[in-house]
Amino acid sequence: MKFITIDKKNWAKGIEKSRETYRLFGPVKDKNGVFIRTLEKDMLPDMTINDSIMSVKSVLFPQTEKILFTTLDEAKEDHHIMKRVEFDSSPRAVVGIRPYDAKAIELVKMNFDTDDYRDPYWCDAYEATTFVGVGINKPGPFDFSTSAGTGPFSESGLDVLMADLDNAYLAKILTGKGEAFMKSCGFEKNTDEKESQALFDILRKEAEKNISSHIDTGKLKGKTVLELHEAPFWDDIAFACINCGTCTFVCPTCWCFDIQDETKQKSAGRFRNWDTCMSPLFTKHATGHNPRDSKTQRVRQRFMHKLKYFPDKYDKGIMCVGCGRCVKSCPVNIDIREVCKIMNSYEKNN
């Protein structure tokens, strides 16, 4: 594995140089916090903040994306025939993301890129994107990533993992995509592999030691879906919930969407928007029947999906990377760590 040292003095220049090849995205401070946004000219990714309010998922899966269009003008031969919106396949790079967000992309990929079906919009964006992560030296109190199958220096899903060493970044090149990005920045100063890996190991251990928040998911697999589904605790968990979609929107692993057609004069577009299982509309049938009509059913769905259905279906752990965003953003403080504890420790007839 190749390691590169980047003097922070050269950082801005290198990032600027990469723009010749890449469209850049990264953490940007705004009035309410940090967001992952397009880095316009002269903007650098904010590498200092542990996490952003919104996750990196929007780079591949925007909250609103026009996917198809057509004309309604019947004089035109191809009227009412939907065509794909031209896709910008030029390389893009997301710089400065946290390792748990990259892990989340891998989980989301299981949904958008399967043996049976390939979502062209998500997959094409994924293929065009290079993920450059930075390890978290000092994880915050809401970070429970180590017990959610990732961690502050996890490499999964990343093309480059960097470590912040005060005056320099030490970059570990993980894929060919990562190597190409570093080259485009002009960052090519190789360092000793063994020494660098040892340093990464120290930083990782140190950071993992600082993680104070943990969940235990060990017993979930042994319980049946029905046992948990019928458990008596859901009404209490759901009581406070106001059924906003905040938890699902800030979640890096929530992938559900809704399709909407919009027309303006003779042109029509088909859009895909993030949807949320917290909304009654999410499951409302055209007949008017709603299989998830009550708040409790919807809250249960969210946690069952993340902690039971997904692990059962894919056998790749829970559908949560422990970023803690939903814990922080929930207006009524419904805490997935607590819900996980209740589910994991639940014994029927207890």
Next chain:
Amino acid sequence: MDTCIQKIREIAFQLLDKKEVEKVIGFSNGTIPMATSPITIASKQDTEKLVFNSTCGLNLANYIRQQKGKIAVIAKGCDSRNIVTHIIENQVKRDQVYIIGVPCNGMINKSKIKSLFEDEIQKFEEDGDSLIIESSSKKEKLKKNDYLRENCRLCQHRNPVIYDVLAGDLVKEQIIDVPYPDVEKIAALEADARWIHFQDLTKNCIRCYACRNACPLCYCPTCFVDESGPQWVGKGQDKTDINTFHFLRAFHCAGRCTDCGACAEACPMDINVRDFTRKLNKDTFDMFGWEAGLDLTKRPPLDAYSPDDPNDFIK
């Protein structure tokens, strides 16, 4: 306010013990600093879970509709005004709710406090008028009054307007000479600047609808943004659609809003949606001398007809 919690627990215990109510709706401690969570207590053994402090910024009137049997609810001044509004609008019956009134000294502005820290807040304590807040890098002792939410700073109804029992001594009401300085400031802007203000305000809106869902007034079975036949508004991130939601929601609350601040409190993007509703609160006050939720016998001005209405068009 911290002394009233014992009283709240005692009252709740008695009510459940004597089976006067089915359950008590209040706040419980949160799992993270500066958080409390609405909770329903059905057994007297659980009344110890009830808490009340300066982080209880949500409005519990939002939780009392469609409950079975008689319930008790803890109500600050603003919550009690929304209970009045619910009663007027036939959402609950007066004899169905037992109101445990809590005179209020204001709730804290959590985002203002968070902005003092570079890192995450790890500890929050309230000691009388002081707030003690710690992150891993620093500790701050703040005066609560300097960190009140704007709606609490300008509140003129801190005492519950309707209650069955009080959990604390009534507090002195604030006399506010200029009750709408924020509205006046925005109104004084040129039209273009005003437009930019509102564009900037909603810039980060993700349409989670937390503002709507935290609001006791927003109880329509299907909100206009969720209607699909006809569809009134697009569902994506188009600015016009986002603004349409905010404008129409505000108009829908005209003459009904108590400025409880739950909308702004719930917003994950810290959008002060009160910039919309407060203009309408000011208008209904200026035009009709009306403040919502103060009187069980009067309907909100926009759903009442009066022969001596000052406007000509209605005659």
